[in-house]
Amino acid sequence: MDEYTLGVLTNMGLFSFLALSAYLLLVAGEMSFGQQAFFGVGAYAAGIGTAMWGLPLPLAVLFAMAAGAAAAWLVGLPTLRLRGLYFAMATLAAAEMFRILFELFHYQRTIDGALVGPDGTQGFRGIRWVLERGIEQESFLALVWALVGVVLVALAALERTRLGATLRMVGEDPELAAVLGVNVGRVKLAVAAAAGALAALGGALYAHHNTYVEPRNFDIMLGVHGLAYSLIGGLGTALGPLLGVAIDIGLLESTRIFQQYRMIVFGGLVAVLLIFRPRGLLDEVVVNRIAGALRHRRTT
Amino acid sequence: MMIRVLLAAALAALAAPALAQRLAADLDCKPTKQALVYDCRIALKESGSGKPVSGAEVSVGADMPSMPMAHNVRPAKAAPTKQPGEYAARIELEMHGEWAVKLRVGGPVRDQLILHYEFDEKGAKRAMRGAGHGPHGAKHQ
Secondary structure, eight states, X not given: OOHXXXXXXXXXXHHHHHHHHHHHHHHTTOOOSOHHHHHHXXXXXXXXXXXXXXXXXXXXXXXXXXXXXXXXXXXXXXXXXXXXXXXXHHHHHHHHHHHHHHHHOBOOEEXXXXXXXXXXXXXXXXXXXXXXXXXXXXXXXXXXXXXXXXXXXXXXXXXXXHHHHHHHHHHHOHHHHHHTTOOHHHHHHHHHHHHHHHHXXXXXXXXXXXXXXXXXXXXHHHHHHHHHHHHHHOSSSTHHHHHHHIIIIIIIIHXXXXXXXXXXXXXXXXXXXXXXXXXOTTOHHHHHHHHHHHHHHHHO | OHHHHHHHHHHHXXXXXXXXXXXXXXXXXXXXXXXXXXXXXXEEEETTTOOBOOXXXXXXXXEBTXXXXXXXXXXXXXXXXXXXXXXXXXXXXSSSEEEEEEEEEETTSOEEXXXXXXXXXXXXXXOSSSSSOBTTBBOOO
């Protein structure tokens, strides 16, 4: 596999974590424009873990996920009291706050004669754990997609449980869920924390893939893309966000069929889909139809 | 299968020796007649001593700092020139503006460097913000 294909596939995997994070919140009925903040928290936390504290990558990733979940929980506490557009705006504002905090964050150490660590707007250099252990791009790609697979399996398992049904009910009719005894606020807060951990996982892997992160990486554009991938792909299944990633990064970007007009095409695609298929290409109706057809084929 | 891949990657990662070396680089890019296509010369050197690094395999890619992962510039293989530690590559960007140029160095030495440059019709100059823009050239990542 050439370097370009490896890069595109790795980027698709990394973006999938962000898109799945936005998807979880969308299923719970909330549209967040701020998941990039937790992607950033994960990137910085995991980078600090390996580059400064000498943790192995698996431990640093767990630490990053815990930090992402904690940050999302803290943001969720006040913002989940809001609804609809107000929640979306609050998450966007919170994400910008995080980005500015990254710009103000200075924490450096000299390691092997080089200054390592977050240095405000100059970014965080020297996240070399993967590089220094000779892990090739192919192995890293396999790791990223294996983790995407684990997340997909976990989400598919969740859908089959009572908790999964509760989650969909909270997203579709929170008043009804509350009447039936569901603590809607607590469920949404738990979902926000899980979505934060998921975004942080993506961020942790991104930081180690790139060896460098900076506050601008966690700009609103990143969050908008993650959200758009979920909305394009569909909310009927966790495969929806991956379809969204595949359409934009895999098709529009890597084939360059629209060259520099790609972002216009992408924006138009989101607008058209929101009008004609507000719950995306793989919405609940399509997913149920496919599942029904598969069941029918199995029985005949 | 997934668990096996994860375990294999984790074990390989824990067992493998440290292979990377800290390098530094300077970039000089000139526009070509083709829009958004640049001919770049890369001066690769050891981070501490500043000694030129020859015989390396260098590829040049780029990403936009405010939209990471969304623009996949096709990495170009850089060819060594007659100057010690100098390599040449032609890259094609998607638009003007600031790009984080990614140098992947392999062969006898191994490193990855991210250099921030502002690209326009006249060529490329170091971006004022971002990492690796000290007075002594781009620092290692």
